[in-house]
Amino acid sequence: MASTFPHTYFYNSKRPRNASREKRARTPQTNPDTDLILKPRIFKTARSKRNQSFLVERNSVSLTRALSSYVERGYMKNALDLFENMRQCDTFIWNVMIRGFVDNGLFWDAVDFYHRMEFGGVRGDNFTYPFVIKACGGLYDLAEGERVHGKVIKSGLDLDIYIGNSLIIMYAKIGCIESAEMVFREMPVRDLVSWNSMISGYVSVGDGWRSLSCFREMQASGIKLDRFSVIGILGACSLEGFLRNGKEIHCQMMRSRLELDVMVQTSLVDMYAKCGRMDYAERLFDQITDKSIVAWNAMIGGYSLNAQSFESFAYVRKMQEGGKLHPDWITMINLLPPCAQLEAILLGKSVHGFAIRNGFLPHLVLETALVDMYGECGKLKPAECLFGQMNERNLISWNAMIASYTKNGENRKAMTLFQDLCNKTLKPDATTIASILPAYAELASLREAEQIHGYVTKLKLDSNTFVSNSIVFMYGKCGNLLRAREIFDRMTFKDVISWNTVIMAYAIHGFGRISIELFSEMREKGFEPNGSTFVSLLLSCSVAGLVNEGWEYFNSMKRDYNINPGIEHYGCILDLIGRTGNLDHAKNFIEEMPLAPTARIWGSLLTASRNKGDVELAEIAAEHILSLEHDNTGCYVLLSNMYAEAGRWEDVERIKFHMKKEGLEKSVGCSVVDLSSKTFRFVNQDRSDNEINMVYDVLDIISKKIGEDVYVHSLTKFRPSDLEKKRANSAKSHSLRLAICFGLISTTIGNPVLVRKNIRICEACHRFAKRISETTKREIIVRDSKIFHHFNGGHCSCGDYW
DNA sequence: TTAGGGTTAG
Structure with missing residues (x-):
């Protein structure tokens, strides 16, 4: 029979202490149980x-x-x-009450009673303190726990083994593993519970290595393990992916009856699942005679972790077949990553609906998992809505929302939310930083990148591999490739992502040869490439025009590394084919691809068609793009420009009319120059202030000096009636030119001029930048929406294909 | 009357 006492009633650590009695007095007697020994x-x-x-x-x-x-x-x-x-009331009676509160999760009341007891002059004994210490752990109240610890020492009860063990558990639960270690070290006598508490304590603070070494030490001391030791150490193996150690413990258990314990079995299932061995997990799971919801959840979560999404759902169905077990909130949490993985938003919504109908919400962890799922599925609105309505948020919830923004290209929103987080008491962790840095990589100036890097160093997170990888990428994207390389070279622990990142950084700058060298170095150092490595490598070959090398790497993927090329790899190869100008080959390549072409694939064909001036093929590619992404304005603009160059004015008007009807607007071209103190932004035909006139003067002088008349050249194909309009919007006053001229006069000779641009460079400006780099003998670096163009001595790193 | 347990969010 369930208690009618509302358990949450007293459990409010923020409630003032003297309010408890008042509240109790107002609470009506609701317990109908009149069969108790004493009636009301x-x-x-x-x-x-x-x-x-x-x-x-x-x-x-x-x-x-x-x-x-x-x-x-x-x-x-x-x-x-x-x-x-x-x-x-003697100590015994007080102990009964305090124990009662603790057992019912009313930790605050337990501590309150302990204080009342002390105030009343009743001394706590060796039974009182384990309850009170547990209550402090339940409240995560380190200060109170330390006060109680002090009292224990004063009372001379610190030698009691129960109290010592309770202190270890409390400190570990709160995360103060050093204090737990100190208590453990100073205990005159330790028992199996002391060892088990340390083993599990290390796991609870995420240190599987020390848990394992503690376990080894315990075994070396000749202490025999029990089910708690096994569950603890298997947790350490799960945490660190110690498959060999996990198997070793499994073997030890096979000789004992522990293997038949359902909790031990579940821990084993979980360990194998987390070590990536679902085959072992399945075998063990099948042997469990009375499968609990926890065991089912371990399997469902295991499949989810190992990206076997369909199996996760299949196990949920199987679990319900007997009619005895029903999904709980942990099942929901385990099902959300598979929804995200399959991008099955409807399935995700139905999990959300199920959680609501079954009263699982509000729930911090479940809500966070839902925010993550919506973000992964590209549905920012419901993610924002959920995040906004959460009663309680922790750092993980904030991280999930920030990551949802960055993953969906909402970098400004991500940066704003990150600022909000920094203004709170929560301190960003490595995940926060690794989630926000991609936003800085996309939007920030080099100056802002340096600032956030300084902040990361201050937080002492710069040695974290995840974070360092993001910093390398950020510097690469912000244009300081040397700094990116320097950080990469200094990293103590590099992983495959570190290598992929640095290869990608060189790729986007068009330094394909260096990317290839880095790939060889990576292989020599024993790192196994993955699918992402080949995306970086193939992009390097594509941007640098290394056609033969690109094909060789593409062919080696399956042959040498057993990696099936994904759509991204096909896209890079298509760019390579596009460079050769062989459009038939490009068309055939798409037709023969084993994967369904995406908008990115058709975009690649569109670029190739534009470079060859093949309007018919461009139309086909554009049609495919717009069937997949009806709001792709870049595609409309590119096609419209091609029609204009071909003199097909009716088609230009048709596109213009269609865009207007759909409410689509051409992106405003914008170029940015970052100086050490300030960022300067230019738009086409910028006349925003008087100072700009000086930039126009410089542009005129330079244009005359380089002797280029791009202006006339680019307008020869326009019909006379449009010339006036085109002249006003001509490439001559495009934002990029203004930015380059401003950069030339604002930076020291010898240093490159770095310009960031939001859309792709037009052909006229590309020619202009090449000429200006030759005439002024300055390096001009332009970052467009896709890659960096390094203009030097009249040449561009992209090989005039972009 | 006292201490320890399996599944969960990036």
């Missing part, structure tokens, strides 16, 4: 003097029994009423 009416009569003495007389026997009975059944309201009517 006895409390009323007990207030007379005669009955008080009666109670005192019987305090030691019936009342104590009644109190224990209430406490054991979770009727804390009744227990409390009874307690308040007891005149003389």
Whole structure:
């Protein structure tokens, strides 16, 4: 029978202490259980003097029994009423009450009672402290825990093994593993519980290595393990992916009866699943005779972790076949990553609906997992809505929302949210930083990149491999390739992502040969490439025009590394084919591809068609793009420009009309120059202030000096009636030119001029930048929406194909 | 009357 006592009633650590009695007094007696030893009416009569003495007389026997009975059944309201009517309460009675609160999760009340007890002059004993220490752990109240610890030492009870073990558990739970270690070290006698508490304690703070070494030490001391030791150490193996150690422990257990324990079996299933061995996990799971919801969840979560999404759902169905077990909130959490992986938004929504219908929400972890799922599926609105409505948020929730923004290209929003987080008491962690840095990589100036790098160093997160990888990428994207390389070279622990990142950084700058050298170095150092490595490598070949090398790497993927090329790899190869100008080959390549072409693939064909001036093929490619992404304005603009160059004015008008009808607007071209103190932004035909006139003067001088008349050249194909309009919008005053001229006069000779641009460079400006780099003998670096163009001595690193 | 457990969010 469930208790009618509302357990959450007293559990509010923020509630002022003196409010508890007042609240209790207002609470109506709701317990209908009149079969208890003492009925409620006895409390009323007990207030007379005669009955008080009666109670005192019987305090030691019936009342104590009644109190224990209430406490054991979770009727804390009744227990409390009874307690308040007891005149003389010894340590035992206080202990019963404190234990009752702890068992019912009412930690704050347990601590409150302990203080009342002390204030009343009743001394705590060796039974009191384990309860009180557990309550401090339950409240995650380190200060109170330390005060109680001090009291224990003062009382001379610190040698009690139960108290010592409770302290270890409390400190580990709060995350103060050093304090737990200190208690453990100073214990005169340790038992199996002490060792087990340390083994599990290390796991709870995420240190599987020390847990394993503690376990080894325990075994070396000749102490025999029990089910708790096994569950603890298997947790360490799961945490660190120690498959060999996990198997070793499994073998040890096969000789004992521990293997038949359902919790041990579940821990084994979990360990194998987390070590990537679902085959072993399945075999063990099948051997469990009475499968609990936890065991099912371990399998469902295991499949989810190992990217076997369909199996996760299949196990949920199987679990329900017997009709006894039903999905719980942990099942929901385990099902959300598979929804994201399959990009099955409807499935994700149905999991969300199920959680609502079954009363699982609000729930911090579940809501965070839902934010993550919506973000992964590209649905920012519901993610924002959920995040906004959360009663409680922790750092992980903030990280999930920030990552949702960056993954979906909402970099500004990500940066704003990150600023909000920094203004709170929460301190960003490595995940926060690794989630926000891609936004800085996309939007930030080199100056801002340096600032966030400084902040990361201050947080002491710069040695984290995840974070360092993001910093390398950020510097690469912000244009400081040397700095990116320097950080990469100094990294102590490089992983495959570190190599992929640095190869990608050189790729986007068009230094394909260096990317290839880095790939060889990576192989020599024993790193196994993955699919992403080949995306970086093939992009390097594509941007640098290394056609033969690109094909060789593409062919080696399956042959030498057993990696099936994905759509991204096909896209890079298509760019390579596009460079050769063989459009038939490009068309055939798409037709023969084993994967369905995406908008990115058709975009590659569109670029190739534009470079060869093949309007018909461009139309086909554009049609495919717009069927997949109807709001792709870049595609409309490119096609419109091609029609204009071919003199097909009706088609230009048709596109213009269609865009207007669809409410699509051409992106405003914008170029940015970052100086050490300030960022300067230019738009086409910029006349924003008087100072700009100086830039125009410089542009005129330079244009005359380089002797280029791009302006005339680019307008020869326009019909006379449009010339006036085109002249006003001509490439001559495109934002990029203004930015380059500004950069030339604002930076020191010898240094490159770095310009960031939001859309691709037009052909006229590309020619202009090449000429200007030759004439002024300055290096001009332009970052467009896709890659970097390094203009030097009249040449561009992209090989005039972009 | 006291201490320890399996599944969960990036």
